[in-house]
Amino acid sequence: MRLETQAVHAGEPSNNSEGPVVMPIFQSATFLGTGTYMRPADTPNHRALAAKLASLEGTEAAIALSSGMAAITSALHTALQPGDHVLTQAALYGGTWEFVHNELARLGVSHTTVDAREAPSWRAALRPNTKVFYAEAISNPLVEVGDLAAASAFSREHGLISIIDATFATPVLCRPCTQLGFNVVVHSATKYLNGHSDVVAGAVASSAAFISKVTDHARVYGCTLDPHAAWLVQRGVKTLALRVRQQCASALSLARFLDGHAQVSRVYYPGLPSSRDYARTVELFGGSGGGVLAFEVKGGVAAADAMLGALEVATVAVSLGSVETLVTRPALDTHLHLGAAGRKAAGIADELVRVAVGIEAVDDLLDDFAQALMVVRRALGIITLAQ
Incomplete structure (x- = not known):
């Protein structure tokens, strides 16, 4: 299906005894006899939204989280360990900048900033412990576009996990994992995905194995999105x-x-x-x-x-x-x-x-x-x- 059709139909209810056309809101923290619980983002609303987002990005799996920063930090926490090193583009969203410069440093993860437009300069920034290349599809606030294809290729060449914040681009302009070969895409779903200034949410899309690890992180750190908020994002994505x-x-x-x-x-x-x-x-x-x-x-x-x-x-x-x-x-x-x-x-x-x-x-x-x-x-x- 094409993107417009996926946005409307992916993740929607297809086999429900009550026959709703629109996904209901399951405002419940736990469910009878199933082991389903809200904190691991495992309610019907979470699963439906995740299926829609994975469909839009063309990835094996996705997860909806409590904010864009929850998505960014969960992805980076999943990909990095103390002692690791990350390459980040110089122009970063403010919250990401704070996390990389302050929190990751406190956790023993170092970083080097690179010019996302100048691929020949990246090799000099590599270290033996470099594990991640982090980029943004379109930077904030100067809306710069880095050499994204080169960033993905550079990451593959050097065995790095490539992560891209595609909030500004959305799947409408680019699907970084399927089109460019990035490993992980993150979104502040607060923005275009929801589109109505009434929700704070985030999303990570990647392989099933990576999303499983992100889910474990979200469960432990409490990054869960509320079911009603998940429903609002799912509704917003349709348009x-x-x-x-x-x-x-x-x-x-x-x-x-x-x-x-x-x-x-x-x-x-x-x-x-x-x-x-x-x-x-x-x-x-x-x-x-x-x-x-x-x-x-x-x-x-x-x-x-x-x-x-x-x-x-x-x-x-x-x-x-x-x-x-x-x-x-x-x-x-x-x-x-x-x-x-x-x-x-x-x-x-x-x-x-x-x-x-x-x-x-x-x-x-x-x-x-x-x-x-x-x-x-x-x-x-x-x-x-x-x-």
Whole structure:
């Protein structure tokens, strides 16, 4: 079945005496005489969602967990032991950065960051105890696309477990395990998979053997997703392809508009031909740059904040991948923990604005950003109120 059909039908009830078309919510911690218990993610809702996610990713198995960070940490804990070494791309989601730099180090796991775009540089970072290569399909917040095919091949050559966070790409743009040969894919299901800003969840998809180990970890560490939340994610996934394709198309339109605006100094979006990653985006994702973009507002932090305050359709809030357009300034939230020096090294300007495009009418979004940037220009005295 094609992805759109899998999203609707995979994991749904097919043999139930009551005959529900929609998967019921089994809001029970335990089950009569079966040994089924919620903590190992073993309820009917967990199993149904896992089957749907494995189908979308084309993997043997999957597991739904309590958050995106639960998925990331469970996958890394499963793949690593004290004394091991992991290669990570330099541009990482903030929570992953904290886990790698602080928690893994405390547990005796070292790391080296590499430029995900520069495959020839990776060999020098290898150590005898290197066990994992960790990448992101599209980075946050500068939406960079690394050399993912090379990362998978490099991992196979050197016997590493390759793990990729594909939250920004979703299975709609790329299935990393089946298309690129990655061993493990993780998602913050809070984002596109659920798509409605009402659930915190995560997912890991991989071989049956790896998911069995992740399940053991989740059982011991208590990373279980609530059955109702699993049901919500399962429902959200059914419209994944429709939502993501519209979000990608609208993001491209908004990126083009901002790229030509006098009050914008730089736009980050891999779907623009001017992007350094455009050719790779075409190769990996069919030219779609995803539903997230970022841009720097001329006039500094004050100008960026004035623009955020003037938006009427877009919502100023963290997160992404939802039906509503969410806008944030990473220096204030998602990457605050890096500190000024860390953000500067990562290329994250204080006036950088990240936009996670929703499914609103694209013309309404364009009008909203146009009027908000007009407010900035008036505040800076570039144009008068009459203009």
